Amino acid sequence: MSKYDHIRLSAYNANMQLPKLGLVLFTFGNVSAADRELGVFAIKPSGVPYEDLSPEKMVIVDFDGNTIEGDLRPSSDTKTHAVLYKHWDGINGIVHTHSTYATAWAQSQRCIPIFGTTHADHLTCDVPCAAPMNDEMIKGDYEYQTGFQIMECFEQKGLDYKEVEMVLVGNHAPFTWGKTAEKAVYNSAVLETVAQMALLTEQINNNAPRLKDALIKKHFERKHGPDSYYGQ
């Protein structure tokens, strides 16, 4: 028994959802689950096929990116997770994927416009795209800098990471987060669907209008507002 077993299991279960949801290919992507009282998170080991993963193989890392417990090397994106956990309290799960449609928008360096109510059910703004890494960042501590690139994007756009739980990193791919690893995985699946719908919308009508503010408000608040009447 280890005091980290609970987050190892949470991280493992969340990682195994990525191939099931069609969000990753081979060893792409990674999920982490944090325990803020212990000041650590569990993350998938780097380059290990999903079918070979187990809770015991999850690596325990602190919020400075140092491995605390585990025989395997943590995900190559570990420092990006660590930066976000260290600077953004309240999030306890982070997902990174290379899901096809969200990655296509990230590669285009465009935010995903809010065209419809499916998007508005989850956030009231375009899905933000963080600026791609510059040469200095690429030569430096790349994954560490990716975390700061995400935070700078939210600061510049005046976005609240507790409301907008997803971002595209320009030229790279998406990151999502949430209060739990499961919610972060849910956000990754929603992002991929919204990204596909938006791409098709632009292909059908390259002048498609953004959703009007009244409908954005209606749909978001229907699910998340104080008078929500969604669900049981």
Ligand SMILES: O=C(CO)[C@@H](O)[C@@H](O)COP(=O)(O)O
């Ligand atoms: O971002 C990338 C590759 O660019 C990663 O998601 C992907 O290769 C998975 O790496 P890890 O197996 O988590 O080290």
